[in-house]
Amino acid sequence: MNVKQRIRDFISENASFVFTVPAVLWQVLFLYIPFLLVVYTSLQHCMECSFFDITFSHYYELFDRAYVYIICRSALVALGVTLSCLALAYPIAYFLALRVKDRWKNILLFLLTLPFWTNFLILIYSWVFVLDHNGLINTILLKTGIISEPLHMINNMAAIFVVMVYYYLPFMMLPLYSILEKIQHEVLEASMDLGATNWQTFRRITIPLSMSGIKTGVFLVFVPAFGEFAIPSIIGGGQQLFVGSLISHYFLVARDNQLGAAFTVISGIVLMTCALLFHWLCKVPVQVAQKEVAS
Amino acid sequence: MRFSSYFLPTAVAAFYLFLYVPIFVLVVFSFNDNAFTYRWLGFTTDWYTDLFASKEVWHALKNSLLIACATVFLSLTLGSTLIFFGSRAAVQRILLLFYGSLAMPEIVLAVGLLSLFSFFSVSLGATTLIVGHTLLGLGYVIPILHGRFVELDVNLIEASYDLGATKRQTFFYVVLPLLAPALIAAGLLVFIISLDDFIISFFCAGASVQTLPLYIFSVIRTGASPMINALSTVMLVVSSLFVLMFSFIQVKKIRIQK
Numbered sequence: 001m002n003v004k005q006r007i008r009d010f011i012s013e014n015a016s017f018v019f020t021v022p023a024v025l026w027q028v029l030f031l032y033i034p035f036l037l038v039v040y041t042s043l044q045h046c047m048e049c050s051f052f053d054i055t056f057s058h059y060y061e062l063f064d065r066a067y068v069y070i071i072c073r074s075a076l077v078a079l080g081v082t083l084s085c086l087a088l089a090y091p092i093a094y095f096l097a098l099r100v101k102d103r104w105k106n107i108l109l110f111l112l113t114l115p116f117w118t119n120f121l122i123l124i125y126s127w128v129f130v131l132d133h134n135g136l137i138n139t140i141l142l143k144t145g146i147i148s149e150p151l152h153m154i155n156n157m158a159a160i161f162v163v164m165v166y167y168y169l170p171f172m173m174l175p176l177y178s179i180l181e182k183i184q185h186e187v188l189e190a191s192m193d194l195g196a197t198n199w200q201t202f203r204r205i206t207i208p209l210s211m212s213g214i215k216t217g218v219f220l221v222f223v224p225a226f227g228e229f230a231i232p233s234i235i236g237g238g239q240q241l242f243v244g245s246l247i248s249h250y251f252l253v254a255r256d257n258q259l260g261a262a263f264t265v266i267s268g269i270v271l272m273t274c275a276l277l278f279h280w281l282c283k284v285p286v287q288v289a290q291k292e293v294a295s
Numbered sequence: 296m297r298f299s300s301y302f303l304p305t306a307v308a309a310f311y312l313f314l315y316v317p318i319f320v321l322v323v324f325s326f327n328d329n330a331f332t333y334r335w336l337g338f339t340t341d342w343y344t345d346l347f348a349s350k351e352v353w354h355a356l357k358n359s360l361l362i363a364c365a366t367v368f369l370s371l372t373l374g375s376t377l378i379f380f381g382s383r384a385a386v387q388r389i390l391l392l393f394y395g396s397l398a399m400p401e402i403v404l405a406v407g408l409l410s411l412f413s414f415f416s417v418s419l420g421a422t423t424l425i426v427g428h429t430l431l432g433l434g435y436v437i438p439i440l441h442g443r444f445v446e447l448d449v450n451l452i453e454a455s456y457d458l459g460a461t462k463r464q465t466f467f468y469v470v471l472p473l474l475a476p477a478l479i480a481a482g483l484l485v486f487i488i489s490l491d492d493f494i495i496s497f498f499c500a501g502a503s504v505q506t507l508p509l510y511i512f513s514v515i516r517t518g519a520s521p522m523i524n525a526l527s528t529v530m531l532v533v534s535s536l537f538v539l540m541f542s543f544i545q546v547k548k549i550r551i552q553k
Binding site for chain 1: 304310313320339379396433434437472497531534537541
């Protein structure tokens with residue numbers, strides 16, 4: 001029996017093992033081992049030091065330099081963006097899912113998914129034309145005589161915030177839409193028949209039923225918004241530091257991998273804490289609604 | 296009822312305006328005869344001529360397409376074989392493993408990959424990009440395929456075995472065709488994700504490979520020319536064709552189901 005035949009036999013006998021390994025290996029090798037490596041790097045004394053030369057000094061350094069402030073600010077901005085997206089997207093998704101006729105629905109959905117499939121740098125860049133000194137808003141305001149001097153609207157926190165909301169809206173919309181679309185009209189009608197007002201129906205039926213969509217949307221927006229890197233660097237002119245911009249600065253510009261890794265680890269821990277907190281918070285409204293219904 | 300019958304449609308209109316005004320302005324300015332400021336000077340199609348003559352753009356596009364194709368192939372192969380050949384109980388258990396790449400911001404994955412590559416002194420290039428993009432892709436492909444595979448009628452697969460097909464034959468002639476819609480959807484998604492990816496590419500490309508997003512970013516950063524607007528317009532047209540194709544497939548699927 002030649003080698004080829006043997007390999008073939010081995011594969012067909014152990015197919016379930018042979019074909020499970022590559023994907024799992026890929027994930028472990030390129031996702032989980034790198035995580036550990038980042039943690040290890042953050043503890044490493046210096047690049048050329050021996051393998052066991054371990055220190056916490058990089059963490060101390062980060063606390064000293066008050067970079068904690070940047071992490072907190074990123075988390076707050078991400079939270080603000082997430083809540084704004086939720087507040088903007090929910091009514092629209094509700095309307096699209098429950099109030100629009102089918103023919104219009106397809107067109108509106110198409111228009112909604114289009115930015116989602118468009119290169120995000122382009123979407124961000126398009127805002128330069130809106131917010132710039134000679135941009136759309138200033139031109140309109142100057143022409144109509146509302147202002148006499150162009151407003152300074154770019155390279156600041158507000159611009160970053162607006163563009164982040166803009167970019168992440170579809171990420172909030174789509175999960176909300178797909179969950180709201182599954183809600184059956186009969187359930188809402190039953191609630192109304194039983195004497196509930198519009199508002200009561202919305203609060204006690206629609207929101208609890210769409211909770212998993214809210215959760216997905218919040219998750220899809222908060223996680224990337226927290227690590228945002230491209231939007232501050234294009235719209236903010238690189239002046240407003242975010243977690244993402246600082247990480248890339250350490251790794252690609254300053255080449256201080258140890259400090260960068262420590263910063264990444266701290267941010268990761270903060271992010272996970274936020275996620276757990278949110279997970280716990282999500283349970284509350286559903287429980288409250290259940291209690292109210294029960295009582 | 297009055298509240299929602301006025302408020303919601305207005306909100307929707309405002310929402311779509313918010314979504315599309317910047318894009319519209321971007322497209323308009325791709326025809327602007329002015330290279331330096333954002334003031335309108337006249338109509339021209341010069342930027343499109345420049346765009347199609349630019350070697351850099353074509354080169355970046357070629358790289359991006361190659362990487363995206365390799366990524367789609369790898370993630371679909373790894374994903375579908377895992378889903379079918381892996382025992383159901385085991386797959387169920389390891390499914391959570393693949394959500395890891397979605398739970399962290401991409402920049403953390405990028406930093407991790409960069410550390411890994413520099414630790415083993417792997418030189419950065421197209422291969423490292425494909426590795427990174429496939430990691431992202433698996434996070435989408437495996438949940439999508441798994442969701443569809445679980446819904447499949449087990450009897451069909453068992454009938455195939457009863458009729459004497461081997462596992463391999465069943466995979467190629469029964470399972471893959473049944474999974475085709477999910478495979479196409481997942482493949483398209485991964486293709487776009489890879490084509491669009493900026494952060495992992497920014498960290499793991501090194502100096503040797505230029506992809507389209509990296510090219511766009513470098514031009515935007517170093518003082519953009521309206522050629523980027525022209526490029527954006529072309530990409531918008533292409534991606535809207537993609538979405539149309541995608542929704543066409545979906546509509547067809549729904550019709551078949553009905």
